[in-house]
Amino acid sequence: NAGVTQTPKFRVLKTGQSMTLLCAQDMNHEYMYWYRQDPGMGLRLIHYSVGEGTTAKGEVPDGYNVSRLKKQNFLLGLESAAPSQTSVYFCASSYSSNFRRESLSQYFGPGTRLLVL
Amino acid sequence: GQQVMQIPQYQHVQEGEDFTTYCNSSTTLSNIQWYKQRPGGHPVFLIQLVKSGEVKKQKRLTFQFGEAKKNSSLHITATQTTDVGTYFCAGRNGGSQGNLIFGKGTKLSVKP
Numbered sequence: 001n002a003g004v005t006q007t008p009k010f011r012v013l014k015t016g017q018s019m020t021l022l023c024a025q026d027m028n029h030e031y032m033y034w035y036r037q038d039p040g041m042g043l044r045l046i047h048y049s050v051g052e053g054t055t056a057k058g059e060v061p062d063g064y065n066v067s068r069l070k071k072q073n074f075l076l077g078l079e080s081a082a083p084s085q086t087s088v089y090f091c092a093s094s095y096s097s098n099f100r101r102e103s104l105s106q107y108f109g110p111g112t113r114l115l116v117l
Numbered sequence: 118g119q120q121v122m123q124i125p126q127y128q129h130v131q132e133g134e135d136f137t138t139y140c141n142s143s144t145t146l147s148n149i150q151w152y153k154q155r156p157g158g159h160p161v162f163l164i165q166l167v168k169s170g171e172v173k174k175q176k177r178l179t180f181q182f183g184e185a186k187k188n189s190s191l192h193i194t195a196t197q198t199t200d201v202g203t204y205f206c207a208g209r210n211g212g213s214q215g216n217l218i219f220g221k222g223t224k225l226s227v228k229p
Binding site: 042044 | 126150152160161162165205207209219220221222
């Protein structure tokens, strides 16, 4: 199993450009998440999804949109990139809390480094 | 909203010394998880604590969950250079299905 994969690994954007980050998981997890990690800020939840076709806002959703058309994929979109969105973006997935309480660990992808100039 | 505070932010130790990081929540947690992120890597799940007062060990790592389920700690005995990285706690309350609130992490460096 590949686990959680993310593309691209690194990207440079100019202010105002758009892009989509792709996350894929092959563990049949119900839940998927997008986080951003900035120095000294830890991991902050952007958006999450508890199942195919459903998404919800996290702690810092502004400037981002997401879609979960297939269970295994979770897309993060930046419609008009801003320098404040320079960050490392991590996707994660987990089983649902209704499955097994001991299996609620999140599995993270390798991350996407985004630089917005 | 719910906050998870983690201290210290940085810790520099000599190899062989012990290390502890502490996590405190503003609200009662249903469970708490710990993750380790190596430099340049991604967070990797270490353990989950669910019960009040729970203590779990993984080799040199000891994890505790407070009696009130509002605080937790990770203690590493006799650190090694392989312990280098950032350790995050992440708390979940019963009302946020699927969501974890991460602390800002403790960055551990180990001098050989």
